[in-house]
Structures are given as C-alpha cells and as structure tokens.
Amino acid sequence: MSQVLVVDDEADIRSLISDILSDEGYDVTVAANAEEARASRRGGRFDLILLDIWMPDTDGITLLREWNDAGDLNCPVVVMSGHGTVDTAVEATRLGAFDFVEKPLSLAKLLRTVEGAIESAGKQSKKARSMLPSLLTPVGRSELMKALREKVQQYARHDASVLISGEPGTGRGAFARYLHALSQRTEGPVVRVTAASLTDSNVEEQLLGSEQDGRIKAGAFERAGHGTLIIDELADLSAAAQKILLGVLEDGVFLRVGGSETVHLDARVVATVSADYDTRIDNGELRRDLLSHLQVLNLQVPPLRNYSEDVPELLNYYVDKLVDGEGLTFRRFSVAAQNRLRNYPWPDNVRELKNLVRRLLLTGTDEYISLEEVEAEINSAAHADEPLVKQDLLALPLREAREQFERAYLQQQLVLCDGKVGRLAKRVGMERTHLYRKLRSLGVDFKSVSVDD
Numbered sequence: 015m016s017q018v019l020v021v022d023d024e025a026d027i028r029s030l031i032s033d034i035l036s037d038e039g040y041d042v043t044v045a046a047n048a049e050e051a052r053a054s055r056r057g058g059r060f061d062l063i064l065l066d067i068w069m070p071d072t073d074g075i076t077l078l079r080e081w082n083d084a085g086d087l088n089c090p091v092v093v094m095s096g097h098g099t100v101d102t103a104v105e106a107t108r109l110g111a112f113d114f115v116e117k118p119l120s121l122a123k124l125l126r127t128v129e130g131a132i133e134s135a136g137k138q139s140k141k142a143r144s145m146l147p148s149l150l151t152p153v154g155r156s157e158l159m160k161a162l163r164e165k166v167q168q169y170a171r172h173d174a175s176v177l178i179s180g181e182p183g184t185g186r187g188a189f190a191r192y193l194h195a196l197s198q199r200t201e202g203p204v205v206r207v208t209a210a211s212l213t214d215s216n217v218e219e220q221l222l223g224s225e226q227d228g229r230i231k232a233g234a235f236e237r238a239g240h241g242t243l244i245i246d247e248l249a250d251l252s253a254a255a256q257k258i259l260l261g262v263l264e265d266g267v268f269l270r271v272g273g274s275e276t277v278h279l280d281a282r283v284v285a286t287v288s289a290d291y292d293t294r295i296d297n298g299e300l301r302r303d304l305l306s307h308l309q310v311l312n313l314q315v316p317p318l319r320n321y322s323e324d325v326p327e328l329l330n331y332y333v334d335k336l337v338d339g340e341g342l343t344f345r346r347f348s349v350a351a352q353n354r355l356r357n358y359p360w361p362d363n364v365r366e367l368k369n370l371v372r373r374l375l376l377t378g379t380d381e382y383i384s385l386e387e388v389e390a391e392i393n394s395a396a397h398a399d400e401p402l403v404k405q406d407l408l409a410l411p412l413r414e415a416r417e418q419f420e421r422a423y424l425q426q427q428l429v430l431c432d433g434k435v436g437r438l439a440k441r442v443g444m445e446r447t448h449l450y451r452k453l454r455s456l457g458v459d460f461k462s463v464s465v466d467d
Contacts, residue, residue: 022066048072067095090131154324170196180315183365186286202241209250225273238281342375350385
C-alpha cells in the first residue's frame with residue numbers, strides 16, 4: 015500500500031483528499047502546516063507528498079527547498095495551488111517538484127497525477143520539466159489565442175531566431191518564455207536583457223563578457239548558452255549595441271572584452287519589439303539588416319481588444335494568480351463587471367488588466383467586485399489623447415461619445431485624403447457644405463486645405 019502525505023492548511027481540502035485517496039487504497043497521513051509535515055516525515059517514509067504552496071507559517075516552496083537542500087527529497091512531490099506564477103513554477107521545478115495540480119481540484123486529474131507520480135518514482139526530473147509549459151501557457155480560448163499558441167508550438171521545434179512584435183503590455187515576454195519552455199532548450203537557462211539598460215560604456219561587457227588575468231566574466235550571450243537569450247524592446251538598443259548584436263548573429267562567434275579566443279554562440283536569440291518597428295526602421299532607429307537576422311521567425315502578439323472574449327478568463331486567472339502569489343484577498347468579478355470589461359478597449363493591454371485586478375483586490379472588501387468599482391477604476395485611468403480604438407467610449411454619455419468618434423474618424427479620414435475636403439466628402443458620403451459645418455463644429459483643423467480643392 016502506497017503511503018501519501020497531504021500537507022494543506024485547509025481542513026476541508028485535507029479531509030477531501032484523504033477520503034478520496036483512502037477509498038482508492040492509499041494509506042494517507044495529513045499535516046496542517048510545515049511543522050506537522052516535518053514531524054510526519056521524521057516518523058515515517060512516504061511514496062508521495064501532496065504539498066500546498068500557500069500556507070500561513072511556512073509556504074510550500076520554502077518547505078520544498080528545505081527538503082531539497084538537506085538531500086532529503088526521496089519521493090515525488092506534487093504541488094497544489096491556484097494558477098502558479100512563472101517564478102513559482104520555475105522554482106518548484108528546480109527544487110524537484112514532480113507536477114502541479116490547480117485548485118479548485120479536479121478529482122479525476124488528482125487521481126491520475128497521484129498514480130503517475132508513484133509509478134514514475136525516481137524519474138521526477140523528466141516529469142518536472144514537463145509541467146513548465148502548461149504553467150506558462152498564455153491564457154485564452156479565443157480562436158486568435160489558439161492560433162497564436164499553435165504557432166509558438168510550431169516555432170519551438172526549430173532553433174532559429176524569433177522576433178516577437180506587439181504593443182506594450184501584450185505579453186510578448188510571456189510568449190518568449192513559453193517558446194523556451196516548449197523547445198529542446200528547456201533545460202538551459204533563460205537570460206533576459208532589457209535593451210535600455212545597455213549603454214555605450216557597458217554594452218560590450220554586458221553582452222560579450224570580459225577576460226582579465228585569467229578570470230572570465232561571462233556576458234549575456236555566454237550565460238544563455240544551451241538556452242535562450244531574450245532581448246526586450248529591441249528599438250531601445252543604441253547604435254553600438256545593435257552593431258555588436260548584428261556582428262554576433264552574422265558570425266556566430268564573439269570575443270570577450272580583453273580575450274583572444276573566440277566563443278561560439280550557442281544560445282537561441284529571441285527579441286521583442288514594438289508593433290510599429292517598420293516606422294522605427296524608416297526613422298533610422300533600428301537597423302534593417304539586424305531585423306532581417308532576428309525575424310527568421312516572426313510572431314505578432316495581438317492587442318487585448320482584438321480578443322476581448324477572453325477577458326473574463328483572464329480576470330479569473332489573475333485573481334487566482336495574485337491571491338496565490340501575493341496573498342491578496344480573494345474576490346469574484348460580478349457578471350456585470352465582467353461584461354463591462356469585455357467592452358473596455360484596454361489601451362495598455364494585459365498588463366493593464368493585471369494591474370486593475372491587483373488594485374481591486376487590494377482596495378475592496380466585498381466578495382463580489384461590482385460594476386461601480388470597475389467604472390471608478392477605469393474612469394480614473396482614462397486618457398483622452400489615446401487613439402480612438404483605445405478610447406473607452408462606453409464611459410461617456412451618448413452625445414459625447416458620438417462627437418468623440420466623429421472627430422477622431424474625420425481627422426483620420428482627412429489625413430488619408432491629403433487634407434482635401436472635397437475628396438473627404440466623397441470618401442465619407444457627405445455633401446461638402448454640410449461637411450464643412452461638421453468639421454467646424456467638431457473643432458477639426460482644416461485650414462491647410464487647398465483652395466483649388
């Protein structure tokens with residue numbers, strides 16, 4: 015009979031798991047906290063430990079690290095929690111966790127996981143690595159997100175450089191980590207470099223490393239060997255940094271500062287860049303030849319407003335994640351609040367959604383997050399100078415929303431018509447005299463319109 019230790023501070027969870035596993039023929043011991051878990055392990059040997067992450071005295075990761083550091087991890091450990099953070103997933107994996115079970119528990123999955131863990135005892139490292147991709151999988155059931163995940167899975171089978179483009183806050187870095195977790199390089203390191211942190215004075219040492227008196231200081235390329243180097247916000251690279259990066263990508267080798275022997279580039283390079291990177295190239299901010307080396311494979315991450323049907327799932331995901339990772343008070347979004355946020359344009363994308371959830375969990379006390387709370391938060395963050403597609407017209411009275419839309423619409427159409435009102439009238443289907451009055455009433459500047467228009 016297999017011996018299972020269940021460590022969870024919630025009595026209902028302990029009782030539920032104990033009853034289920036006992037009915038399946040397992041011998042179950044329960045512990046309400048880290049101290050009881052330590053005592054149970056001192057008193058017997060277990061074939062499996064089910065370990066909750068969030069406990070009041072000592073959290074599950076700390077306890078797992080304690081056992082790992084002492085060389086005392088002689089059985090598989092399955093961690094239990096809400097949606098795991100990236101850091102938690104990576105740390106649990108590094109410390110030898112076998113798998114991850116989400117709360118609320120799926121009893122069918124729990125039984126499959128327990129059975130698989132016990133059968134695979136001694137093979138934890140292989141299984142532990144396999145849990146990372148599922149924890150890092152970007153959330154969303156929309157066709158857009160499904161297609162994006164499929165493309166990442168396809169790219170993961172190759173080893174070429176990848177350029178990930180999109181608006182700020184769309185989760186480009188999360189897709190880069192997901193790509194790494196799915197690839198053959200998953201056992202290697204992920205090294206992230208923020209382009210803006212590289213200056214002309216430190217770029218060579220930061221990227222290439224240095225060598226002096228036989229002492230080697232590895233740079234980002236070398237530290238990412240056998241793994242993935244992620245360069246965030248490519249357009250923030252200085253001209254000197256772009257030149258160095260291009261040289262390494264072209265040659266496949268580099269010299270450390272002060273060194274004399276070449277070092278081969280072994281890392282896969284993934285770069286993130288803003289959606290308007292073509293404009294950055296035209297403006298001379300980005301080298302076209304550098305982009306051609308990086309975009310062997312190209313991944314475009316859409317803005318959140320393009321897959322708004324996933325907003326309710328993202329809201330629930332970040333509630334669980336922040337409750338689990340930061341110990342915030344659990345609250346639920348009311349149906350009205352969810353529907354309102356589905357129709358919000360999210361100018362700062364998923365990052366804005368996560369920050370909104372955090373503020374609502376920090377400041378509210380009721381179990382349900384109301385429509386009124388949501389309205390107060392998004393109204394305080396409104397920016398009138400945002401492009402029309404990012405403006406929250408639902409927050410305005412009908413007349414103001416209509417005027418705002420008409421103003422932005424006609425301004426953009428006027429640009430497309432080279433400032434010619436006659437051409438604009440034909441394009442939008444309005445009589446020219448009426449259009450002039452409309453432009454004046456909306457405050458649209460058309461003084462530069464040609465008289466022979």
